[in-house]
Amino acid sequence: MAPVQRINAWLRAVPAWTLYVAGAIPPAWLFFLAASGRLGADPVKGLERQMGEWALMLMVAVLAVTPLRRFVGLNLLKFRRAIGLLAFFYVLGHFLIWVLLDMGLLWSQILADIVKRPYVTIGMAGFLMLLPLAITSNNRSIRRMGAQRWQRLHKLTYPAALAGAVHYIWLVKSWPLEPFLYLALILMLLALRLRVATRAMA
Template sequence: MSLNTVVQKTPAWTMYILLLFPGVALFWSVLRDPGPNPVENLEHGLGEFALRILVLGLLITPLRDMLRLNLIKFRRSIGLMAFFYVFAHLVVYLLLDKQLMWKPIIKDLTQRPYIILGVVSFLILLLLAITSNSWSIRKLGTVVWRKLHWWVYVACFLGVTHFIFLKKTWQAEPLIYFGVFVVLIGYRGVKHLRSG
């Protein structure tokens, strides 16, 4: 049995469960061993999972084109789970980190520009999550809907940039994400030019 056959026989909803495991494991890890800053560990961990899942979603087309591995049926669930982790990341920041105290939040927005990048990325992903359904495709039309969902690349770029500036130093991990993103956007750009 080929890998594509296994993929086609696997229900799309299984991806939700699979991608929920890292978040549950992170939460359990923080509960079991809080460390000196459990809120920061949870907050940053959720953000990194969101970024990884976003990149996974962007890999679907190259994997189909180059390896003939068709994961298109999981694209919606992957995208929605990426939004779930971004939303959880934001909730931890607002409720646990800043405890809904608006002065520190506003101070962060004015003194840490990378947080604004994260907020804009969240708003884009919110719009994409809201329109990730058949009803929206029918109402917007396929062409408009596809153009709208190209904004996932903008959201991913903002997320990667947010991560780079969060680290404050040129560490390997955020730069790897940036490199992978550049390769993916370059691939899609070349493909678009060739098809046009």
């Protein structure tokens, strides 16, 4: 059996819920590090940034599921919903850390930042795009909306991930490689999808 088929066979035995359990470990660990003063000089900022980065990694992972199956043969389809929902919950955590711990619930300042700081505006746009996706990530919504409408709505994953990557690029002061790598990865995954869609239409 080819190695990728062996991995697929092994993955078939892994229930999708284990991902939710595994997904709860990084935030718990990060909170522990922050609370014990091991997340840098500004633990709130450290926590906020780490959660944002994990969210973006999960968004890239969810976009990679279909290409990995198509081009590598690795079947992670049964985990896609869990990865997507985890990405949403990480963004939600990232947002709540900002609102509660960083901004201390100062709503006038929070609203001013959302409107006036472009990196916050674009992050917020990404978050708002993820919201309907998270709400409809269940079998009942697929049945109610019909597969086609549901799939059309879930294409929002791409602009949401793009917004996350642009948000990251916008907030960095210098020119580090990392945010550009995320953007390049997301653009590449989008290009692969467009290529497949164009071929299907031809």
